[in-house]
Amino acid sequence: xxxxxxxxxxxxxxxxxxxxxxxxxxxxxxxxxxxxxxxxxxxxxxxxxxxxxxxxxxxxxxxxxxxxxxxxxxxxxxxxxxxxxxxxxxxxxxxxxxxxxxxxxxxxxxxxxxxxxxxxxxxxxxxxxxxxxxxxxxxxxxxxxxxxxxxxxxxxxxxxxxxxxxxxxxxxxxxxxxxxxxxxxxxxxxxxxxxxxxxxxxxxxxxxxxxxxxxxxxxxxxxxxxxxxxxxxxxxxxxxxxxx
Numbered sequence: 578x579x580x581x582x583x584x585x586x587x588x589x590x591x592x593x594x595x596x597x598x599x600x601x602x603x604x605x606x607x608x609x610x611x612x613x614x615x616x617x618x619x620x621x622x623x624x625x626x627x628x629x630x631x632x633x634x635x636x637x638x639x640x641x642x643x644x645x646x647x648x649x650x651x652x653x654x655x656x657x658x659x660x661x662x663x664x665x666x667x668x669x670x671x672x673x674x675x676x677x678x679x680x681x682x683x684x685x686x687x688x689x690x691x692x693x694x695x696x697x698x699x700x701x702x703x704x705x706x707x708x709x710x711x712x713x714x715x716x717x718x719x720x721x722x723x724x725x726x727x728x729x730x731x732x733x734x735x736x737x738x739x740x741x742x743x744x745x746x747x748x749x750x751x752x753x754x755x756x757x758x759x760x761x762x763x764x765x766x767x768x769x770x771x772x773x774x775x776x777x778x779x780x781x782x783x784x785x786x787x788x789x790x791x792x793x794x795x796x797x798x799x800x801x802x803x804x805x806x807x808x809x810x811x812x813x814x815x816x817x818x819x820x821x
Contacts, residue, residue: 580754584763587753591769594746596776603773605741607780609712613686614644614792615785619818621681621706623648624690624716625666625698626655631690631716631770635778637821639797642778643810646818648679653698665698669730672701676709678819683710688774691715692751692766694722694735703738704731715739716770718747725749745769 578586596603610620622632622645632647651657652665665671675698681687687706691699694717703713715735719742722734736742745766747753752761785792793810796803815821 580763584754587763588765588768591746591765592772595744595769595773598746599744602741602743603777604780606714606743607777607784609714609741610642610686610777611781611784611792613684613712614642614781615788615790616684618644618684618686619681620645621648621679621685621687621711622646622690623675623687623699623702625653625696626659626662627764627767628690628692628699628716629654630767631774632688634771635774637795639795639799639803641795642781643793643795643814644818646679647820648675648702649820650675666696667698667728669697669701671698672705675702676705681706681709681711685711686714687711688714688716689735689739690717690770691735692718692721692745692747693725694718695725695728697729697731700727700729700731700733700735700738703735704733707738707740712741713739714741714743716743716745716773718749718751718766719744721747721749721751743773745773 624632635641636645636647653662655662689699689703707713717735722736727734747765750761751764751766753765754763756762782792796806798804798807
């Protein structure tokens with residue numbers, strides 16, 4: 578079997594494992610997000626490094642929730658300096674500065690994303706948002722996180738600082754295929770994490786409909802009428818969601 582097929586088979590197996598083992602957790606996440614949205618709260622997302630990609634996965638896209646606010650800091654992303662971002666995410670005491678710009682409050686939901694769950698900023702932010710009364714969901718790898726020690730002043734891993742844990746079921750180190758000389762390639766956390774996030778957004782919409790209510794969703798800007806739909810939401814939320 579070619580490595581192309583082996584990677585896809587591995588990914589398919591992980592997705593099956595997630596829905597089989599974690600349906601209850603996914604349902605809880607969707608219920609909390611639906612309740613937050615229907616009550617006028619905000620869904621915040623946050624990740625560092627490649628976790629940042631997932632923080633943006635459900636933000637401002639066709640078929641995506643309108644009231645999502647990614648917590649963004651360029652130092653923690655990859656596009657300025659990937660290597661320096663790895664150092665920044667390990668620094669304690671950055672969460673307060675982030676929260677000066679993003680007023681997370683009781684009734685809101687935060688999804689904090691970190692595959693290893695050991696570095697300072699995702700953990701510290703999760704802890705501080707819980708202290709503010711927000712419901713905190715961790716998206717992480719329990720196999721990886723359980724095998725490493727915390728690398729932050731709180732002495733916690735992300736799953737220990739959250740109200741709910743969504744496990745991407747990935748292996749220690751994330752890369753899942755053995756290459757030449759035992760080198761590992763083919764990480765899975767982004768693909769599985771994206772499926773987890775999109776599934777709970779879909780379920781949140783369904784929960785609202787089951788209650789005879791609606792949650793705000795963007796349309797595709799590339800279909801007829803899409804701009805008109807989206808412009809109404811932009812007029813409503815510009816200034817409230819900084820990244821818009």
